[in-house]
Amino acid sequence: MTAPKLLGLSGSLRAESFNSKLIREAARLFGNCSFAEADLRFSLYDGDEEAATGVPANVQAVERQIAEADAVVIATTEYNKGPSGVLKNALDWISRCEGNCWADKPVAVMSAAAGRAGGERAQLILRSFMVPFRPRILQGPEIHVANCSTQFDDQGQLTGEIYVKELGQLMQQLRAEIDR
Numbered sequence: 001m002t003a004p005k006l007l008g009l010s011g012s013l014r015a016e017s018f019n020s021k022l023i024r025e026a027a028r029l030f031g032n033c034s035f036a037e038a039d040l041r042f043s044l045y046d047g048d049e050e051a052a053t054g055v056p057a058n059v060q061a062v063e064r065q066i067a068e069a070d071a072v073v074i075a076t077t078e079y080n081k082g083p084s085g086v087l088k089n090a091l092d093w094i095s096r097c098e099g100n101c102w103a104d105k106p107v108a109v110m111s112a113a114a115g116r117a118g119g120e121r122a123q124l125i126l127r128s129f130m131v132p133f134r135p136r137i138l139q140g141p142e143i144h145v146a147n148c149s150t151q152f153d154d155q156g157q158l159t160g161e162i163y164v165k166e167l168g169q170l171m172q173q174l175r176a177e178i179d180r
Helices: 018-030 047-053 057-068 085-094 120-133 161-179
Strands: 005-010 034-037 071-076 106-112 143-145
Touching (some): 018 106, 018 143, 018 161, 143 161
Parallel strands (some): 005 034
């Protein structure tokens, strides 16, 4: 049997992003899979740009990755009580592609943030951003990694037992959702 294709979207572009580490941990705990991380380094959405040159090739490439994935894992940081502009911009650009690559796609949403709520507000808003796309967003367990700078070891693995346990459960549910 072919390993499922899992795609990760991180709402942070930093090289040492905790949200990028979180999607990699999700893939590790998911188990046997083909995992890729989407590159969300898109220009800011501009309708004039789209009208003049169409949807950029890098946006179309990520849209294809989503369409071809069996499931998607999205992690967002929390900036000013909401998801990052990087992630919102990516969703806006991807929505301009033909069709709906998200329709009925199993999606797990999670967050890692410096604050004590672990990005809970950002994750709630991100879930609302996804509604028009009609994916199958898993409802839990909710993963909000608080004080994220203290939650990963030098190899980028989660150290908090509860986070590892719950992320593992979420990935088991995502695997089951693929098979549904």
